[in-house]
Amino acid sequence: MSLHLSAAPMSPPEFIAALRGLSHRYWGTHPFHQRMHGGELSEEELKIWAANRWYYQCVLPQKDAAIISNCPVPEIRREWLDRIVYHDGTKAGDGGIERWLRLCTAVGLDREEVLDQRHVAPGVRFAVDAYVTFARTKPWLEAVASGLTEMFAGHLMQRRVADMLANYSWIAREDLAYFTNRIDKVSGEGKGTLDIVVRHAVTREQQEKAIAALSFKTDVLWSMLDAIERAAAKE
Numbered sequence: 593m594s595l596h597l598s599a600a601p602m603s604p605p606e607f608i609a610a611l612r613g614l615s616h617r618y619w620g621t622h623p624f625h626q627r628m629h630g631g632e633l634s635e636e637e638l639k640i641w642a643a644n645r646w647y648y649q650c651v652l653p654q655k656d657a658a659i660i661s662n663c664p665v666p667e668i669r670r671e672w673l674d675r676i677v678y679h680d681g682t683k684a685g686d687g688g689i690e691r692w693l694r695l696c697t698a699v700g701l702d703r704e705e706v707l708d709q710r711h712v713a714p715g716v717r718f719a720v721d722a723y724v725t726f727a728r729t730k731p732w733l734e735a736v737a738s739g740l741t742e743m744f745a746g747h748l749m750q751r752r753v754a755d756m757l758a759n760y761s762w763i764a765r766e767d768l769a770y771f772t773n774r775i776d777k778v779s780g781e782g783k784g785t786l787d788i789v790v791r792h793a794v795t796r797e798q799q800e801k802a803i804a805a806l807s808f809k810t811d812v813l814w815s816m817l818d819a820i821e822r823a824a825a826k827e
């Protein structure tokens with residue numbers, strides 16, 4: 593992407609439109625997700641998906657901790673801390689990570705084979721690790737902007753809950769607590785995160801870098817599903 597470093601900053605509506613304009617790169621349209629939503633995945637393919645996405649769920653708190661460790665702004669750190677608690681919970685057996693494990697067992701995986709990551713495909717590990725490295729090495733604002741896929745996630749997760757209940761008879765609504773809970777959390781289409789990015793990306797360069805960060809993140813997610821699709825095809 594070319595950076596217009598000396599150009600005037602975009603107005604907030606223009607900047608937001610440029611960020612939203614990346615929606616076509618979001619993993620909602622990936623062929624694997626389309627097959628999942630269409631009820632075309634076998635039991636085995638769903639297992640591969642859940643066990644691989646586990647790796648993403650596992651590292652999210654480390655990614656968020658990296659953002660906090662790079663951020664000198666107390667109110668951002670305070671707000672961001674909530675994400676770590678959301679995934680890790682306040683005690684063992686609590687939190688988003690545990691809700692993902694519940695989904696894993698609902699699709700027929702043993703906890704042990706999820707926890708020991710035996711099913712995690714190399715491409716998934718590379719993509720997810722790249723996301724964490726991005727958060728560790730880039731300025732905090734770019735790392736926050738990379739999380740703006742949240743703008744697109746709420747709608748997709750709502751469809752996912754409906755489509756999974758309709759198409760996979762062995763999955764019950766309670767098994768999808770991970771998603772129903774997360775939908776509430778990102779309601780407002782990531783407005784909190786978008787507000788931070790719009791408020792703090794004030795130069796054209798910062799805005800361009802935020803857009804590039806979101807683009808990078810759509811590539812991370814897309815690559816994860818490419819690797820999952822390939823791993824599932826071998827089953």
Ligand SMILES: O=C(O)c1cc(C(=O)O)c2c(n1)C(=O)C(=O)c1cc(C(=O)O)[nH]c1-2
Pocket residue numbers: 652738739740741742745748749774813
């Ligand atoms: O199910 C989905 O499609 C989906 C997508 C994304 C996303 O767009 O990154 C996240 C989630 N779920 C999610 O549950 C979640 O906790 C989450 C955290 C983040 C992030 O980048 O910090 N993305 C996502």
